[in-house]
Amino acid sequence: MTRLANKIAVITGGASGIGEKIVQRFLEEDATVVVADINVDQVEESENLIPKQLDVTSEEGWEELTKFVTDKFGRIDILVNNAGVSTEVTIDQVDYADWERCNKINGYGTMLGLKYTLPYMTEAKKGSIVNLSSVTALVGMGLNSYTASKGAVRALTKAAAAENGHSGIRINSVYPGVIETPMVAALEESAETLAQINAMTPLGRLGKPEEVANAILFLASDEASFITGAELAIDGGYSAL
Secondary structure: OOOOOOOOEEOOOOOOOOHHHHHHHHHHHOOOEEEEEEEOOOOEEEEEOOOOOOOOHHHHHHHHHHHHHHHHHOOOOOOEEEEOOOOOOOOOOHHHHHHHHHHHHHHHHHHHHHHHHHHOOOOHOOOEEEEEEEHHHOOOOOOOOHHHHHHHHHHHHHHHHHHHHHOOEEEEEEEOEEEEHHHHHHHHHHHHHHHHHHHOOOOOOOOOOHHHHHHHHHOHHHOOOOOOOOEEOOOOOOHHH
């Protein structure tokens, strides 16, 4: 049997980047996937893949999405809070607009995913949630809005895992390093920056989206049935230094 057979999964930000690879891996393992993204125009619906437009900062949007999924399938087995934005603004350049954008999408968006999904999982007495934080929440890689927002995801995951474990719900977080996605394409345009990152990474290269997706697949699956509140770094060893 495949690892996610008969599972209903919601993946935010699943239309591109790491999210797209997560969707692919989940489909390969026979999950039914709802791709919740601000832009789903390029996502083709199929028997096991349903695109739904979602602004993760909208309470109304989350309420409508979770009701749609549970009305259609009767449950939500897995939630992957993947949607996010980045910024390279340094601490001396941060303004409120930059701070609000990152923390609203990355932090508040993750919180809303928990708020509107957990009641259905609590009723079912089971469920798995994986939140995407960042290696910047583990090490001192820039004191900026992005770091703060991903630190919020880290803390929120711990608190939610402790609060909801008695209901049979597992909530874990992953911490990608620098991954080859459109979000970091600007870094790849600088040979010097890329060389510096690789030199500081024990494995000596950038990560691949599928490597993050494989780790999330494990945490979402029943293979991780005794794992909750865990922090998994997927960073080539960067945070070990």
